[in-house]
Amino acid sequence: MPLHEEFPTKGLEGAPSNDIGWHFGTPVPNAKGNIVCKLCGKVVKGGITRFKEHITHKTCNVAPCPNVTEFGQDVNLPTPYEVSDVYLESEYQRLRDWANGLKTHWKELGATLMCDDVSSVRSRDAEFYYSLLDSVVEEIGENYIVQIVTDNEAAIKAARKKFNVEKKTSILDLMCSSLFRLMP
Numbered sequence: 001m002p003l004h005e006e007f008p009t010k011g012l013e014g015a016p017s018n019d020i021g022w023h024f025g026t027p028v029p030n031a032k033g034n035i036v037c038k039l040c041g042k043v044v045k046g047g048i049t050r051f052k053e054h055i056t057h058k059t060c061n062v063a064p065c066p067n068v069t070e071f072g073q074d075v076n077l078p079t080p081y082e083v084s085d086v087y088l089e090s091e092y093q094r095l096r097d098w099a100n101g102l103k104t105h106w107k108e109l110g111a112t113l114m115c116d117d118v119s120s121v122r123s124r125d126a127e128f129y130y131s132l133l134d135s136v137v138e139e140i141g142e143n144y145i146v147q148i149v150t151d152n153e154a155a156i157k158a159a160r161k162k163f164n165v166e167k168k169t170s171i172l173d174l175m176c177s178s179l180f181r182l183m184p
């Protein structure tokens, strides 16, 4: 049975996400990243990834859960594959959080969006680049983007032209990234 079915966390009370780790821990209110272990009561600091290390005895970053062996007699603990699968998800989340943290800098300094050459992929036409550009600009926030730098590949050129026309954007005009690399 897939791990997530064995330990359903969806809708688990107080769980901030459906990360499997929340089956074993509860977030400490008003203390971001602190998680109480349901098995031993220890408060693990450093977020869900670190907490899962406590449960899986994975690293020396955190004391291993003393009760996990006893607990393990009744249930199957995550296999290395499943753990890495789960880790991957939380790593993705961690990167997203990191990117969100950059938004403070974007406010102060502005952002340059770079769209570099992937011209060898034929399916990536102007429409593809247009929607990609659109979604990334949407995600970052048009106000923060000072300029968009692309290369001169035909599909990208067409996409940025369409973007400028349709969005009537105030983003500064775009330049070739190969030129950009030459800039000091």
Ligand SMILES: [Zn+2]
Pocket: 037, 038, 039, 040, 041, 042, 054, 064, 065, 066, 067
């Ligand atoms: Zn524990």
